[in-house]
Amino acid sequence: MMNNKNNLSFFTVSFRTLKNNIMLSEKIEQLLQDQVKKEASSSQTYLAMACWADVKGFSGAAQFLYTHSDEERVHMLKLIKFLNERGSQATIPALDSPRKEFDNLKEVFQSILDHEILVTESINNIITVCLEEKDHLTNNFIQWYIAEQMEEEQLARSIIDKLEMIGSDTSSLYLFDRELATANQGA
Numbered sequence: 001m002m003n004n005k006n007n008l009s010f011f012t013v014s015f016r017t018l019k020n021n022i023m024l025s026e027k028i029e030q031l032l033q034d035q036v037k038k039e040a041s042s043s044q045t046y047l048a049m050a051c052w053a054d055v056k057g058f059s060g061a062a063q064f065l066y067t068h069s070d071e072e073r074v075h076m077l078k079l080i081k082f083l084n085e086r087g088s089q090a091t092i093p094a095l096d097s098p099r100k101e102f103d104n105l106k107e108v109f110q111s112i113l114d115h116e117i118l119v120t121e122s123i124n125n126i127i128t129v130c131l132e133e134k135d136h137l138t139n140n141f142i143q144w145y146i147a148e149q150m151e152e153e154q155l156a157r158s159i160i161d162k163l164e165m166i167g168s169d170t171s172s173l174y175l176f177d178r179e180l181a182t183a184n185q186g187a
């Protein structure tokens with residue numbers, strides 16, 4: 001039977017091992033923190049687009065964008081919780097006010113696609129660093145994001161394609177706007 005002193009040293013060693021396993025490297029912590037800001041910025045950007053669509057009478061697109069904004073906030077929260085669970089404390093970033101004027105609906109979705117391509121590059125970079133540092137926990141966590149990015153880019157591209165086909169046909173645009181209301185359900 002272990003005496004109290006041995007018991008204590010066993011727990012001290014175990015705690016140290018556990019702490020070393022969960023702690024993030026400074027580099028990965030900073031990358032995840034930067035990603036928190038990118039997801040927060042995505043959420044605010046899509047919220048501003050939703051407001052534009054709302055006042056321009058694109059109620060379907062507005063609904064799509066409000067939902068998309070909420071989803072980006074969820075992405076941000078997942079990162080915040082992961083940072084907090086891995087021995088860090090997430091910083092909530094300050095953000096600039098996003099763009100609020102657009103020429104048309106196609107420009108809105110082209111901006112979304114351009115933005116998401118940058119986010120995908122950022123996630124890819126996190127994966128590269130995780131592999132270099134053999135941080136399998138973070139790599140496993142961040143895989144969800146890369147799958148999500150593929151879906152988001154694909155959806156934005158398909159919407160842009162449809163808007164290009166519609167062109168200046170206002171009746172088709174009206175019908176497509178109604179479709180957009182539910183276009184991101186399950187995405």
Ligand code: FEO
Nearest residue numbers: 042072075119152
């Ligand atoms: Fe969560 Fe679309 O970036």
